[in-house]
Structures are given as C-alpha cells and as structure tokens.
Amino acid sequence: MLTSAPFELRGRRTLLLAGDAFSTTEAKTAACYLMYRTRDVVCVLDAKHANQTCDKVVGYGGRVPVVGTIDDALRLHPQQAIVGTAPMGGALEEGLRGQIAACLVAGVDVVSGLHTFVADDGELTAMAEKSGAQIWDVRRVSQNAHVSTGVGCTTGAKTVAVVGTDCNVGKMTVAVELAGAFSARGVRAVWAATGQTGIMLRGRGVCVDRVISDFIGGATEELVNVEGAGSDIVFVEGQGSITHPGYAGVTLGILYGAMPDCMVLAHVAGRAHYKRLDLVIPPVTDIVRLHEQLMAPHKPSRVVALAVNTSALADAPARREVDRLQEQTGLPTTDVIRFGCAAIYDAIAAATIGNR
C-alpha cells in the first residue's frame, strides 16, 4: 500500500504553501520541511506573515523569505510546491486550490498531503498535463491491502514505535533524530513514515490514516518489512495518541502493525489538553502503562524512554522539565532536538540491538 515519490524531492527549489497559518501547528508540514530541508526552500507563501523572514516567524529557517502572493512566490522560480498545511479532515479549500492551479500552470510540480487528492481534480490535472508539471498526492494508497496478523517485521530488523501523548507532539522528528543517532554509531538504522510530512521527507511511506480501517495494521506491517529489509533497526513514526478520541484507532492499528520491540513516548512539555479539544491528557505514567498493557498479549514490549518537545520553553526551564519527567516516570528522558539523543540511546539499544 506504500507510495513512493515520482521524483527526488531533495535538492530542488521548493515553495512551501503555508495557508495563513505558518506560525501554527496547522502548517506543521511546512515547518518540518523547512527544518529538515532549509537550503531547498526558496520561500514560504503566507499572506499573514508576508515580508518577514522565516526565523522571525517560526524561529528557524534563517533568511528564507515569507511572501504574500503566489505571483511573488513564482518569481523565485520554484521547481516544486509543497502543500504545507494539514487541516483536520484535510479538505482542499478554494484559496489553496488557486495557488496550486497557478503552480501547475507555471509548470511547478505539486506535492500534497491533503485527504482531497489534487490529481482527482480534472481541471488541475488538465493544467498539469499542459505544462508538464507532476502531482504527487502522498496520501494516495494502493489497494493491495491485507489484514495484519501480528507478525510485525520479519526481516530480522528490530522495531521501535515512537508513540505520543497527543497529535503534533513531534513523533516524526523523534523518529528522524533517533535513526540519525543510531546511524551515526554505525547501526543500519532507518525510519518508517506513516504521515504526510514524513512521506515527503523520506520519499516513501504510507499515510496510515488514509487506509481503509480494516487494513491499518496490514499497511504498517508492509511498511516495516519494506524499511526493515537490510536494516538493523526501524523507528516507526506513530500517529495520534492511544487515548485521543479522534485518532486512537489509527494509533493502535499502527502499534499492532509494527509490533515494536520497544516504544519511545513523545510528549510536549506543559501540554495539558489534547490539541483542539477541551479534554485533559492523562498522566504520562498512565499512558506508558496503557501502551505496555496493550502490547503485553503480543510481546513484552516496554516504553523505554521519553522524548519531550520543549520548543516553547527557554533553556533552563526546558532542562528542569526534562529532569522532572525523568524523575516522575523513572525513564531516560531527553528533548532530541535541544539535548540530543544520547540520554536515551542506551535504553533503546538495550531493548533492541543489544550492546554493539
């Protein structure tokens, strides 16, 4: 059910379409792409933040400009445009559709992670055919589906599920950084992308929340086996949260498809309520226990580390919050971006590849 990029995204002049939401989690795809591919990005389109630089708006991305109109953006000669917003439900609203149309007319390739497929819009595909532009709907899944049986990865690679206390806590970032940290020590480590932004960065994956629900586990199982081929360890990007009223089904389906050897729990420092909902997130220790209980019938898989996103805090309070959560849970804890992966490396290695 995997999708793969029809062209190599890396190294191409990139326009990020951020709606009018660049500074919010609505535009997390734009923000993540900017973080990991800064040098590729020629500009971000967002009328609300126009005429500023990215570092002023989101705190990184240096002097990459934010522009206010699609014409200004196209004047910078992008080769590809990435739809950088992830609205709940994923519809294609009119303003964004106009920007996509302008890109396709100008021969700029379009990469989209919306539920509504760009390539299903006859007018837009006609524009693309005329100009030669390509469209990649990263949520598109093929139909060769199966129901998972709980075997997980059978290539010999170990699997680590990056789970979370909510949506938008940074699960993908944790998977990327951990794969990088293990690779740096000579381990054949990869990460498996299960969401739109991850698929764009990894160049392949499966948008699990787009799969017909009977096949969530099967799609994940296929994914970890593809990524596990030739690897020692696969870090699986989780989605949602195990007690999230809207997304928990997807969360649990991924967990059972991946059948991880251990888990890493991602959390945002200070977030008390689920994103967009007036509902309290359970204590971290309860969430740890729930994951372990759900895995217990299948495998003695434990949450072996916490990855805390402290991006909203200054250095000193960030350090205090990491230490406090480590104390409270008894688990090795870090912020993988701010403090690196060293503090949790050994715990993950011990639960997977052993000492090597």
Place this chain on the structure above:
Amino acid sequence: MLTSAPFELRGRRTLLLAGDAFSTTEAKTAACYLMYRTRDVVCVLDAKHANQTCDKVVGYGGRVPVVGTIDDALRLHPQQAIVGTAPMGGALEEGLRGQIAACLVAGVDVVSGLHTFVADDGELTAMAEKSGAQIWDVRRVSQNAHVSTGVGCTTGAKTVAVVGTDCNVGKMTVAVELAGAFSARGVRAVWAATGQTGIMLRGRGVCVDRVISDFIGGATEELVNVEGAGSDIVFVEGQGSITHPGYAGVTLGILYGAMPDCMVLAHVAGRAHYKRLDLVIPPVTDIVRLHEQLMAPHKPSRVVALAVNTSALADAPARREVDRLQEQTGLPTTDVIRFGCAAIYDAIAAATIGNR
C-alpha cells in the same frame, strides 16, 4: 457516512449464498440472517452441504433446504440474494461472482457485504440494468466524513457498547437481543449496526471497517446520533477486539466514537485463541480492565456485564461456564440466546437509564 437499504429486505423471498462454508464462521452473515429471518429464507446455496436441511447443518433454520447449484436456487424464485460469506479481506472470488451474475440476470436483487463492491463491476451492473435487479453494497460509505471529537451521542439517549474478546463472538447478536429485552420492558431501545450482517438486518448502519481510518470515530459518532434520535438507549455493535492484532484499531475507534455509558463484554465459551490466529486471547479480567482504562480519560464507563456464547456446549456445561465466568469476574453473566437477558438487565439499566 451511513448506508440505508434501497428496498425493505424483511418479508422477501431470500436466497443465502454461503460459499462452501455454511457450517463455518466464514458464512456468519448467512447463519445470522437465517437465525433472525428464518421464514424469509427459501434456500441456502452451498455445494458442500447440498441436499440437507439447515437444521441438520447449523442446528437451526428448520427445514429450509440447502441446494448445490445456482440453478436449483433460482428455481425456488428468490426475490433477493444475500452474499452470506465474510472472507478475511473481503474479495469477490470467481465462483461467487458467477452466482451473483446468475442472480442479476434472473432479476434477483443482490445484497453484498464484501469489501469488493458488486456495483463497481461493470459487467455485473450491466446485467442488473438489463433485468431491473438492484444491488446494495452494504459496505459502501459516503464521503461526508468527520473526525470524532469524543462527544458521543448528544440526543439524550444512553449508549452501551457491546465489545468482545475476539471477532465472531456474537457481539451483534448480543446487541439485537439486549435491544429486544429493553424494548419488551417499554424502553425505547435500538441497536446500531457497524458490520455487514447487522446493516442487512437493521436496514441501515455504517460498515466501520470500510471507513478511511481517520474517520472511524466520526462515522460511529454519526451512527449513534442517528440511532439515538427518539431513543432512550442505543446498543452499539462492536467489531473485533481491543487486543486483536488485525482489528484493534477499528475496535478502539468505535469505542471512542460511541463513548458508551457502559460496556457489555461478549465472549465465546472455551475459545482460547483468536480466530484464525495462533495467539492466545488474554484473560477476560484483563480485557475488562483494558476497556475501562481506555475509557477512563473520557468517562467513568465500566464493563457491567458479560455475554457468553455457549452455542458449542450442552445445557449443563453451558450453565457451569456462565456461572464460572460470573464468579471469576464478579460481573452479571448470561448467554443471551440460551438463558435470555434477565441476568444482566438490571446492571445495564442501572448504568444507563436508571430504575424505571
């Protein structure tokens, strides 16, 4: 996202297409339809069990004949044919397709719960158009989807989720029987169908395992609100099991979409392994606790009763097994078919509509 029957199924001469699997759980749709609509069924088509009566093959259904060929079946003048098999994955294999074709050519309406839609097959729809036969793919869901927010039923009706220790334990039957028992006492009780057989019997519902996974909860939420309108209590048919490696995502999505006021756990006496899998089912008490822990962040919802399917046992061992599980769990326990709903009625009423 609901589907509704394009014609009233009840009261029409019905052919059940049972593959060659009538006596197995593969043909559970045929078996359930036969149980609840015995008088409508003119015959069951199953080459392996041909020339017997239903009561000889499955233990009920009286003298309804099992026939060996589609020609024999059509000679009994059915008005509608129901695809009575539910293979894992839900594909339309060639033998069954031929039977469906023969029905459509003969002007017999076809009702199917397969993942592969009959109406997406150009040849079959052409046959239907020519003869005037109708096709109802009960798994078809519309695309007006939303992500659930955890509000559950807002009509004022109480909701009871019928959950299970595995697939094929009889969750739908429990929902049907409980709705009947509450109705018999003057409560406005209905049940909400989430699977193929249920939708055929109820005449409407949503095949939740067919929904795009982001919308499992939203589809269930819509369903309980439709069924809750004008009702005091809605019994929601669950799917799969919370620790089933293939289906748990769907199970949890339904639970959070329904946000039940209490739960009833369905179980098959003596079943130790998940159906079709070499994997031990956790102890009933663990499964009870998991459900309650998953509900705890949202609502103090408890498993208030057990419904045990003892159909494979004789009367005395069935009674002993029900008593043993009641003792072990401390929960009111019954087999709703064999012993009725009285033993668990009060516990469910107390957790929902109170004493009335």
